[in-house]
Amino acid sequence: MAKSANVISIPKPPKGAFNKHRPVSDLLWEQVEHLAAVVRRQIDDERRAIRTEGQASDFIRKMTAILHPDGATKKLTRSTQGAKKQPRSSKR
Amino acid sequence: MTKGMDNLKHIVVLMMENRSFDHMLGALMQQDSRINGLTGNETNPDSTGQAIKVEPLAAYQGQLDPDPDHHFPGVNMQLFGGGAPTSAPSMNGFIKSYFEQRRDVNHSHKILYYFPPAKIPILTGLARNYALFNGWFASIPGPTLCNRAFAHYGTSFGQVGMNLFYLNVPFLSIYERMLKAGRTSKLYYFDQQSSSLEVVNLLKNQPRLFGLYEDFLSDCKKNRLPDYSFVEPNYSDHEDDGGGELLASDQHPDHHVLAGEAFIGSVYNAIRNNPNLWKNTLLLITYDEHGGIYDHQAPPSCTPDGFEASAEATGTGFPFKFDRLGVRVPAIAISPWIPKGTVIAGPEAAGGRVFEHASIPNTVMKAFALQDDNRSPREKAADTFLDLLSDTMRPDGDCLKLK
Numbered sequence: 242m243a244k245s246a247n248v249i250s251i252p253k254p255p256k257g258a259f260n261k262h263r264p265v266s267d268l269l270w271e272q273v274e275h276l277a278a279v280v281r282r283q284i285d286d287e288r289r290a291i292r293t294e295g296q297a298s299d300f301i302r303k304m305t306a307i308l309h310p311d312g313a314t315k316k317l318t319r320s321t322q323g324a325k326k327q328p329r330s331s332k333r
Numbered sequence: 334m335t336k337g338m339d340n341l342k343h344i345v346v347l348m349m350e351n352r353s354f355d356h357m358l359g360a361l362m363q364q365d366s367r368i369n370g371l372t373g374n375e376t377n378p379d380s381t382g383q384a385i386k387v388e389p390l391a392a393y394q395g396q397l398d399p400d401p402d403h404h405f406p407g408v409n410m411q412l413f414g415g416g417a418p419t420s421a422p423s424m425n426g427f428i429k430s431y432f433e434q435r436r437d438v439n440h441s442h443k444i445l446y447y448f449p450p451a452k453i454p455i456l457t458g459l460a461r462n463y464a465l466f467n468g469w470f471a472s473i474p475g476p477t478l479c480n481r482a483f484a485h486y487g488t489s490f491g492q493v494g495m496n497l498f499y500l501n502v503p504f505l506s507i508y509e510r511m512l513k514a515g516r517t518s519k520l521y522y523f524d525q526q527s528s529s530l531e532v533v534n535l536l537k538n539q540p541r542l543f544g545l546y547e548d549f550l551s552d553c554k555k556n557r558l559p560d561y562s563f564v565e566p567n568y569s570d571h572e573d574d575g576g577g578e579l580l581a582s583d584q585h586p587d588h589h590v591l592a593g594e595a596f597i598g599s600v601y602n603a604i605r606n607n608p609n610l611w612k613n614t615l616l617l618i619t620y621d622e623h624g625g626i627y628d629h630q631a632p633p634s635c636t637p638d639g640f641e642a643s644a645e646a647t648g649t650g651f652p653f654k655f656d657r658l659g660v661r662v663p664a665i666a667i668s669p670w671i672p673k674g675t676v677i678a679g680p681e682a683a684g685g686r687v688f689e690h691a692s693i694p695n696t697v698m699k700a701f702a703l704q705d706d707n708r709s710p711r712e713k714a715a716d717t718f719l720d721l722l723s724d725t726m727r728p729d730g731d732c733l734k735l736k
Contacts, residue, residue: 248734249458251598254591258394259578261570266400268350268477268585269569271495272530279533 337670337722342613344697347564347600348484349593350477350585351403351624354469354661358460359447359629360389367676369467375629377425377445378414380432387627391446397586399434401444401625405493406648407433408474408659411625412632418651422631430625445627448590455594455735456663459601459618461674462733464666464721468679469688470632471622471659472711478530480621480659483690484563485532487712491640491655493647504708506535507561507694508542514703517559518542521549523567523582530565553603553610561697566596586624598735601667605732612726615700616667617693617718623660632658633680633687638711655711658689669732670722677721691715 265273284304291297305312355371362370376384402408407430409418414426432441450457472483475493482489485506511518522529523546529536536543544552546567552558566583573579581588582596597618604614637656647653661679678685691709696717698705 247462247730247732248736249454251455251595251735252591253595254393254580254589256578258589258592259570259580261572263570263587266585267495268530271478272528272568276528276533279537283537 335670335720335722336724337668337726338700338719340613340670340726341615341700341719341722343558343560343562343610343615344700345558345562345564345600345604345614345616346484346693347566347597347616347618348481349566349597349618349620349663350568350583350588351622351626352584352620352663353623353626353628354630354663355387355628356391356447356623356626357453357456357620357663358450358465359387360450361457361460361465364450364461365674365676367467367678368465369630369679369681371447371629375445375627377428377627379428379438379441381438385428385442385445387445387447387629389447389449390443391448391452393452393590394587396443396446397624397626400586401431402434403476403622403625404648405473405475405642405653407625408623409647409649411627411660412474418649424627424629424631427625427627444625447627453590453594455598455601456618456665458733458735459597459667460663460665463668463673464671464675464677464718466664466666466677466679466688466718467681468630468633468661468677468685469619469664469692470661471620472690473622473655474632474657474659475622477621480690481530483711484621484693486709487691487694487715488638488640488655488709491642493642493653505705506532507697508535508563509539510694510703510705511559511561511697511701512539512542513705514701516561516701516703518561519544519549519552519559520563520565521546522565524573524579526571526579527565527567527569527581530568550599550603553607556607556609558610558614560701564600566593584620586626602735605735608729611669611732614668615719615722617664618667619664619690620662621690623662628661630661630679630681632660634658635687635689636711636714638691638709658687664688666718666721668722669727669729670725671727672723672725673727673731675721677718686716688716688718692717 359370362368410426410430412422431444479489479492508518521544580592582592584593634657642653691712692715695715
């Protein structure tokens, strides 16, 4: 009996407690603002640091992925690689 | 130096959201008169002038909606009843402040409701089994972010609101100080949808300081817990990648209080269930601020931290010199080296001790013998809690189990 007095069951909230449509609180709104400001600053820092074509394309990829996330998950295909080779063969 | 202090290897802090001491733990005074809680006769006047008593009617959800005011001017009203902040706080403006949110007299009384212990068995169970602080206060009579800053930096750099653009600040965060000293430290946030509060500057500049809650659980299991960890609960109801419902677990009104109970239990169990960790870890559970909810204990004065917020910044017509604390919040220190039922007397008792969030970095500094002197005067003056660790480790069967 003494042992069971030292054990507490963790209560569970009811399923109906979930509400992702609850209006955003001041706290979450500030978190949104703060994250947005830091990311804006980071983007600016990265943009200013670009010196090479490679760095520019990395940055462009990152920004494009934000705007078009589906495109970011796709890998180069044989056909796109083939298309890259095209200019070399045209020089021959 | 006690054996408990000698054995200490890890400190973990879990900071919840927006609940006052009396609201969560005040009823425990009925079980133990050493606890500075509620007699049941405390009152606040409502907007009609009637004296309204505290009542054990707090609900898990749906009661404190809209969110009670906890910005600096609102807390000023709660502490001083609308008067000037020039004398000792009367603690009689809580109902008046909440009335302003909805202008509903009956609804405004709910700000005085508190939980019977059986409704929140995890928090109250831990409080009765380990060390309960009668005198742990929010660092500022204001909102979340400036208060959390004291836990991270030992100051809010003069901020009394939600502005957090701490650029070129004179003091390092406690996490950076730990790394500088060759120690390990991590902030664990719940997931990317919940993210971290207020320290996103660090997230940008020091991403290695951060992990997810699942990393915390894994690090506990695999004996990889850093020397100092700070755990953040889930701040929003959202879905996981599989469409599963994740409840906010921070207990911020109007999030379900039992989701927070479950989260507290999960953090405790992650440490408790690993014998290698349990014997050498000190866990502190506290709340960032009171969230506008009633507490009867007037906050004491404190060492100023060298900053000043203007009358315009406070919104009260008075400047603030960071020379008094915010409203009292729950705080519990947990370790097998802490005698069961420890109650640390607060300002209600002669010789009682006062803690606040700047006590956290100061305790971590002391625990790991960090020497950085470039810290706020407030942090340096803050009381520390390592002395709660005794010479005797309690047997496993004596320590609370959560299932």
